[in-house]
Amino acid sequence: MVWLRSNITAIEYRIAELEKQKMEMMKERKSFIAKRAEVLSINRVEQVAMGRLGLQFREDRSRVFHVKRDEGDLPYGVSFKSKQ
């Protein structure tokens, strides 16, 4: 009985310790989410793409991509048929 009780208490201490670690990681995660959102902002993407990489924005719409949202385990299938 005493042994069980002390085990339970030890586990509770461990859980509390892990919760503390989880809270610290959650704080870090929030910070990473914010950083990721900032880095992926379209303004920044455009600056890097056009400024640093020299890409150009094509407005001629000569190629149009339609993405069909099928679920399943099929790999990507590509065809040049007109949109279905």
Added chain:
Amino acid sequence: MSKRAVILSTAIAFCFIIVIFRLADRMLINHGRLSERARLQHLKREDIQVRRGIICDRRGRELAVNLEVESLYCNPRQVDSPRAVASAISAVTGKPYDALYEMLSREEQFIWIERKLELAVAEKLREEIARRFLEGDGNRTRGKTRRARKEVLRKLKESGYGGVGFLPDAKRFYPKGALASHVIGFAGVDNQPLEGVELRYDLTLRNKGGMLYVARDAKGNTLSEGMEFESKGNTIALTIDEGLQYIAEKELGKAMLKWGASQGSVIMMEPFTGEILALANRPTYDPNEPAAVRNSDRRNIALTDTYEPGSTFKIIVGTASLEDGAVGIDSRFDCTKGYIEVGGKLIRDAHRNGFLTFKEVIQKSSNVGSVMLGLKLGREKLYSYARKFGFGQKTGIDLPGEAAGRLKPPSGWSAPSIGAISIGYEVSVTGLQVLRAYSAIANGGYLVTPHVVSEIRSPDGNIISGFRPEAPKRVISERTAAVFKKILESVTEEGGTAARASVYGNLVAGKTGTAKLIDKKTGGYSDSDYVSSFVGFVPAEAPKIAMIVVVFKPKGEIYGGAVAGPVFKNIATKALAYLNVPMDGREAENTLVVRNIGYDFRNSFKGYGDSVNQRQH
């Protein structure tokens, strides 16, 4: 048995009896009271941290998130080393020492010293305060041992030390900066909502706080039963698309610089559903630093500011005349004089015209022709159609601060009013009202309800509610809408007032507007200040976007076709490319179909392409 043995046995027995009595007292008689006392000693009250929900765009990209920070407080009455604390804070944050020392010397029990410190800065500050405490100056000098420093740091972190402590806090952060700032709004230093979606949907984004009782041992270590210490608000998905918003903001910014305008706005909307895809204003602000601009810069002028719309209001006389059967598309109007008299006032055309058909009256934006249409309709019908199209009333968009505009009932009109109102004067509107009216042409005759929130999700991703619009109201017949759409297409063709709004590869249907602004000094119309606008939708036959551009006080040029039209063109060109909309008549060419194998929950927010493709097929 010897006498000593008897005495010893008696003494031992007596001790045992005392122990048994004490045990009985503790475990039987005072059990309840002592258990309760032990419980109170073990349990500590912990606040449940409340965090506002996230706001994201229609594709799940975060627009407003929370950062974990700490705020530094102190109880000045308990601070016995104000010099040490003040110099530590000053060394880390750069704030003036004198101001800090004054704060720490006050006769108060609780003051904030620094709010919303980043965790790294808070840790640095903690180290610095601990170091200063240990170095001397006050009663808490404990030497410089590592153990002592660790102890001070631990106390600073948990419950405060020397009258100073840190509290966990959250800071609202807008990772895209000024993008869509007028839609999102911002939160103040205490995370109170102050504008935009943050304010309108505050109850949804907030969650109730609360308290937990947590078991602690004598050293203060927690014994946990796996409880959550954080309560999160719901996530809001907007109808705004970050990409379209960026395009609108960038082009509007360029136009403002080019024309030296005082303010401007762009609203882009899906004409069939009323989803606001982009809403941009200038001047604008960064919601991470709202205090860096004037209050007026934070106003959502697309909704709050009204103006006399000028020729864009001719949609009323145009559609009403068609709907009423008063005119046909080839009806002719004598505009040779170049002016018309209404109630003693002369209304002139901007350019001299000859005989114009009904279509040409709209295409060339003839004031004379429009007034003739208005006179033919009469006051009551003109007013009735204007109200039908939503003017003089709020649109009901789910953002705060919307203005209703002004449309006087006919009983309040003077003799010239019918002429003025026919050409968009003596009536004040918001850009959103005009856009909604033209969307009715785009979608076959229905007035939709504009909205910026698409979905509300619980913190674990389950949909709580989506936008449920009222059934859109039909304001004109499908036939009238189709005929008027054809006329609006001619406005952006050769001979129309908005050739500069045309988009390569797709037909644009729209209308220009140029109206004088009121001179506040004289109370009359200004000769130099105008509001230039263009409202339209593209592609005309199967509209994907409807958009209005409004520019106030442009310098050099004044006409809507010259100022606002090119902005519309630039935004629409990029937006159609962003949305992968093929050029008119080329849908089947060069089309690559890619089958996707699935996506995470964020992609289940309704994609713009889905709604359009469902209508097309």
